[in-house]
Amino acid sequence: MKSTAFSHAERSRGIRAARIMGIMLLLVVVLFMISMNTGVIRLAPLDVLRTLSGSGSDNQELILFQFRLPRIVMSLLIGAGFGLSGCMLQGITRNALAEPGILGINAGAGLVVLLYVSSHAVNGSVFLLPVLSLLGAGAAAALIYGLSYRRHQGVSTIRMLLVGIAIAAGINALTLVLTLKLNPEQFTYVQTWLAGSIMGTDWRFVTALLPWLVVLLPVAFAKARILDVMNLGDFTATGLGSAVQRERLYLFAAAVGLAASCTALGGSIGFVGLIGPHLARRLVGPQHRQLLPASALAGALLVMAADTIARPFDVPTGIVVAVIGAPYFLYLLAKSRN
Amino acid sequence: MNSESASHGESGLQTTARPLAAVLILVLGLVALILAAAVSISVGATDISLDTVWNAVFHFNPDLTTHQIIRELRLPRVLAAALAGAAFAAAGAIMQGMTRNPLADSGILGINAGAGLMLAVCFAFMPGLPFISLMLFAFAGAALGAVIVFGAGSMSRGGLSPLRLVLAGAATSALLLAITDGIAIHYQIGRDLAFWFAGGLAGVSWEQVRLLAPWILVCLAGAVALSRSITLLSLGNDIAIGLGQRIGLVKAACTLLVLVLAGASVSVVGAVGFLGLIIPHVARYLVGVDYRWIIPCSAVLGALLLELSDIGARLFNPMAETPVGAVTALLGVPFFLYLAMRDRRSS
Secondary structure (H helix, E strand, O other): OHHHHHHHHHHHHHHHHHHHHHHHHHHHHHHHHHHHHOOOOOOOHHHHHHHHOOOOOHHHHHHHHHHHHHHHHHHHHHHHHHHHHHHHHHHHHOOOOOOOOOOOHHHHHHHHHHHHHHHOOOOOOOOHHHHHHHHHHHHHHHHHHHHOEEOOOEEOHHHHHHHHHHHHHHHHHHHHHHHHOOOHHHHHHHHHHHOOOOOOOOHHHHHHHHHHHHHHHHHHHHOHHHHHHHOOOHHHHHHOOOOHHHHHHHHHHHHHHHHHHHHHHHOOOOOHHHHHHHHHHHHHOOOHHHHHHHHHHHHHHHHHHHHHHHHHHOOOHHHHHHHHHHHHHHHHHHHOOO | OHHHHHHHHHOOOOOOEOHHHHHHHHHHHHHHHHHHHHHHHHOOOOOOOHHHHHHHHHOOOOOOHHHHHHHHHHHHHHHHHHHHHHHHHHHHHHHHHHHOOOOOOOOOOOHHHHHHHHHHHHHHHOOOOOHHHHHHHHHHHHHHHHHHHHHHHHHOOOOOOHHHHHHHHHHHHHHHHHHHHHHHHHHOOHHHHHHHHOOOOOOOOHHHHHHHHHHHHHHHHHHHHHHHHHHHHOOOHHHHHHOOOOHHHHHHHHHHHHHHHHHHHHHHHOOOOOHHHHHHHHHHHHHEOOHHHHHHHHHHHHHHHHHHHHHHHHHHOOOOOOOHHHHHHHHHHHHHHHHHHHHHHHO
């Protein structure tokens, strides 16, 4: 009797979550449409439709298919990737403030990409970038994980945040030294990239990012149950039969992979991994089976919106995201109790 | 009694001040500072012997190129390094005492980033502004950073824990840096700004030193004058009130000192971080818990460390100068890690 009541409650919550996610998906589509219209050169909605159906002018086709569409698709994918990565990191650390940017993962990826750019031409291989930045992000993450690990206690969250901030500061100092050695052309490229630009994106970027997401998204969703169990605390989770430390390592690796590949191709965009999961949790509740996809959708919405705002002004998307995200982070910080 | 508790202090929990050690540090520190300054004048793209340095300072001969280099380029640089180092370290000491937070530093708490933003605004919208106005804008920027960090930190229910303050600082810095970046990219002043922001002592002029010196010296004097109250604040608000402190007034005065010290230094040498974190800890370890000694010792040691960092930055690669901010970060990051991890272990 009791169990049916419980499953009924769960089902109704699932339906509600599905409805909310449906609305979010709809918003993504709407934003996609709006985003196609805006930019330095405005395209009227009718022109967009005409071009999509194949009867636009050459100029309009060039703008839409070669410049605007890849950029919009990239911001969607990157937002989803960061949102998911942040959701996993928050689940693993059981801390609502965990985020790839704060944890120094973006900085590590950035440093390696910078090294690559400074030793090669500005337009090197797009497909090599995610692999390289994974190395950097992995090294930074391993360092952070290792330094905040204590035998018999595992990884404490506070230590992890502090260590992450310190490592990020160190990497940023190195980055600064390296950027000063670049020639003006490289400098502009790196600075724009570091600020989180989705400018200058073409379809190659999309094809370079897509495989990573295709592999890592299912991994994340498959682990939703384990993230739920981890939320109960290490003791309970171990008692319920999950190998907490090992699973945490897998999940951490997947989250780093997502953040690293997104950083490599979209630049260092902070705060998405923080805000996405937060909005999602408010909307669909704490169950990761719903929370993970909702985080991805919220992240995608955020980055697409920021990109739409940034495009006419010709500033990197990451800057708009930070201007929205940092105050939200401070707000969360003020609200959190410990 | 005194020696007994002093020996107790060695074992970890420091409860006393050690005036003798403090006087020793002040004297030795000043001697070392003068030596470091002399070395700093003599090394660089052209190496100049210490004899020449001595002569250039005390028997100046305008016909010699080396004397000209020393007078016009290296002396202001050395003085600026000493002043800024002292200012950053003293600001850190004041903040750590006032907030009772071992991780307080003007770089970590977003104050440097705020000053940086205002300078970017000046570079972009009002190029060619005289240095004195730049400095005033930097003060305003420092205040902006501080207001955001402490505002967000103190609105929270649990009060200002060290972690909360550090996180608020990281987020605020990210925000201010993002806006700075946006301005830099849009107005294409990125490279100039990066060189300046990285902490450059290279282009310091006499005019800047002349403007910087009075602000910093007055604030350092102010800090020493307030140091008794800061010691009481470092014991906790309740105790400070119980001992007759008007803590609102003291805190306001301290904040003002920090903003001017950090803002003025940033406007000259750039956002040099971590000095204000490391030095007060070293000073506290050496001289005990009394801020009447910690603040002057921090100032002297901070000046010494920035002087040495500047020498290190030039020795590392004499042709293309390494930014001095990178050197202090190199020292500061491990130290921050050590503090962060030690704190967790003890609690």
